[in-house]
Amino acid sequence: MTVRRYPVAIALVVVTAALIAGNGFAFWGDTFALWIDDAMQLSAGVAAVVCGCLVARRFRGHQRWWRLLIALGMAGWSLGQCVWSWFQLVDGRGLPSPSLADVGYLSFPVFALAALFTLARARIRPDRERWQPAQWTAHFGIAVVLDGLVVTGSLFILTWTAALGQLVRATAPDAGSWAVAIAYPLSDLVIVVVAVLLVVFDRVDRPYRANLLLLAVGIVALACSDSVFAYLVSIGAESMKPWADAGFVLGPMFIAFALLATPNARRRDDAGQSGGVDWWQLALPYIPVTAVALLITAQLVAGAGPDGVEVFVGVLVVFLVLARQLLSVLDNRLLLRRVYEGQQQLTHQAYHDPLTGLANRALFGDRLDRAVADGAEATGDHRPLVLIFVDLDDFKEVNDRFGHAGGDLLLHGVAQRLLSCVRSTDTVARLGGDEFAILLEGEVEAPQAVADRIRGALRRPFSVHGTLVVVRASMGLVVPDPAEPLVTSDVLLGRADTSMYAGKRLGKDTTVVYRPSQDGPPDFPAALRRAAGGVPEGFGLVFQPIVRLADETPVAVEALARWSAPDGTPVSPETFVRAVEGAGLGAELDALVLDLACREITAAGLDLTVHVNVCASRLGAATLEQSVSASLARYGLPADRLVVEITETVPVPDLAAGADAIRRLQALGVRVALDDFGAGYSSLTVLHALPVDLIKLDRALTTGIQPERDAALCRSLVGLCADLDLAVVAEGIETAEQAELITRAGCTTAQGYRFGRPAPLSALNLPERLSGLPQPS
Secondary structure: OOHHHHHHHHHHHHHHHHHHHHHHOOOOOHHHHHHHHHHHHHHHHHHHHHHHHHHHOOOOOHHHHHHHHHHHHHHHHHHHHHHHHHHHHHHOOOOOOOOHHHHHHHHHHHHHHHHHHHHHOOOOOOOOOOOOOOOOOOOHHHHHHHHHHHHHHHHHHHHHHHHHHHHHHHHOOOHHHHHHHHHHHHHHHHHHHHHHHHHHHOOOOOOOHHHHHHHHHHHHHHHHHHHHHHHHHHOOOOOOOHHHHHHHHHHHHHHHHHHHOOOOOOOOOOOOOOOOOOHHHHHOOHHHHHHHHHHHHHHHHHOOOOOHHHHHHHHHHHHHHHHHHHHHHHHHHHHHHHHHHHHHHHHHHHHEOOOOOOEOHHHHHHHHHHHHHHHHHOOOOOOOEEEEEEEEOOHHHHHHHHHHHHHHHHHHHHHHHHHHOOOOOOEEEEEEOOEEEEEEEOOOOOHHHHHHHHHHHHHOOEEEOOEEEOOOEEEEEEOOOOOOOOOOHHHHHHHHHHHHHHHHHOOOOOEEEEOOOOOOOOOHHHHHHHHOOOOOOOEEEEEEEEEEOOOOEEEEEEEEEEEEOOOOOEEOHHHHHHHHHHOOOHHHHHHHHHHHHHHHHHHOOOOOEEEEEEEHHHOOOHHHHHHHHHHHHHHOOOHHHEEEEEEOOOOOOOHHHHHHHHHHHHHOOOEEEEEEEOEOOOOHHHHHHOOOOEEEEOHHHOOOOOHHHHHHHHHHHHHHHHHOOOEEEEOOOOOHHHHHHHHHOOOOEEEOOOOOOOEOHHHOOOOOOOOOOOOOO
8 A cells, every 4th residue: 555545544434434333223223223233243354354365465574474374364254254143143142151262263373473573673675775673672572472471461450450351250150251251362462562662663764664563553453442342241141232343344445455455665764863762661560569569569469369360460560571581591692692792893993904804004003013012121232023024016007907896806815925934923014005014023933035035926926807816015024123223113114114115116026124324324313312411413404694785785584404424425405304294203303403503602702683494384383492492591692583484395284383383483572474375385474373473485586587577576575565564585695696686675674695605604794793684664
């Protein structure tokens, strides 16, 4: 039954109810009214049977079986109705008890109960859909049965004490009649309670919700008419109007509608809904139990103790409650186990690569940190640690040839080969893409032998989509030097990565072992660590003058860091600064340069402003402000003779916080400059947000191939800075033409090779007493 047919069903119910009401008045006599009444009951029952059989043919699984079970139950009920009608309308002697009608009527609760639980477990697509409400435990079906039996037993005791016991004793002279008489109310109680519990505990958005509701309405309607019939018998009514049989007509009709209703496959997204059970749902089975306890207590106090039936059913209810509690304990244990397994799974997913199952970067870094820490505490003449960095050569060609699916298949195969080459106590990780890392801990064989075994394993062809693929890999191998006590995991990874890329430059498919030596790769971070707050070997400062363009007189100097490797080879600042930043030592380098600059400018006795570079990422760090204050105080340098230049190799992470940090530096008397303006990440937005004192124009604005355009741009920027009360320094001035260009643009100070190359202070031609950098007008 689809949504479009619901109006037809409602109209049919209304018409049937009207016929029942009209027939109840017996306008054509009681006999004719009985014939109409029995015919309507039998027609409704047969219609339900036909609907169940026809609709069941269109479904499979649970959706078919619950319909067939209901059809069988309604068939038995209809046969019972035939027997009843025969004795009532044709035979005229009255229905004996027990009879075949009782067999037919009582077969319906049995099949209906089975159908209810079958329906409750139904799914639309059992092969693809495993959705289940959150409140359904592993033993939900059993729990509903136990709850239903508890409620049924409790309600039975209450109704038995109120009226049912007296009715059964009066109408059941023998054991057979007594059993039949007790079976009707008991079966009605069981099926009604189970139907109600299923409706209460079921989710509103279940796909078969309409089937369950309609079936429950039909069952309740049948039970209501049964109850009315029992009541009329108990009061000795001489006749029963067809109105009392309304449930025997409308009940099968609603059951037929339930059989016809098509489950709705669409359901609301319940991601934001709570799947728990309300407290009243949990307490529902125990409310009638409490009422029974109060009733029996009152009977004992009054001296009229419970009879045998009450005692027997009461003991049964107690055992059912105990069984229900035991089931709750089992469910709680199962729930805790699932929570633990879920946590374990989440932990595994957080620290393992989803494609290969290897450790990911986070887990590998943690294990490497622990291995380094353990090695630092180890005694002896070596550290039990080897690090191997593996990068597949020309892996892009595999992706281009076989697609990403083929590439993933190859990566998984490589991971398994790597695992086969190491011990179970070693760690193999995929760091990303086609990069792998291996950590060997404890007593290991010769590292080169391990690398050779890995290369041999990878050289065996891999099968990718039926094609054999040969893999080559470049590897960097690092064994920590015992004479280097401050080595860290970042340093080891950097060395392994450097060695691996060195192998690629040698022609790929090679293993390069990192060996610290005078001729080895320069490692400024290690030298900075060994200095322990002092000046690393080979490190020093040079200064480049900043001049007043009017007379080319120096008014300030910029401190620039320089370092030479242990073998005397100069290393470019870009190289060793990038290495320091990668090792997390940028703040230490900034503090060292600041301290040296203040010391040397003070020792030289020069009344010059000194510029010191600081990375923008550290703007706002407490260590920067502490270093500035400490250096000024240590060497007695006036704060107005220090300019902190914010270099924009990376953007300022938080402009508002950066502005606050600049104001704090200015409160100390220090001025702040924005370096390389016009390049990097600087923009007018940054200039507006950061309250700097001066800007340094990047050399790209003064050394371009379009002098007229450059001059116009310089004039605009210098004019803008003048309006903002900012001083301007032009960088990278190398020729007289460039100096003339920026002079015409209105710039008054500049810096570049035309005015002096970076050199120690003693090598610069500087007067002993000079005024500082002029403030903007």
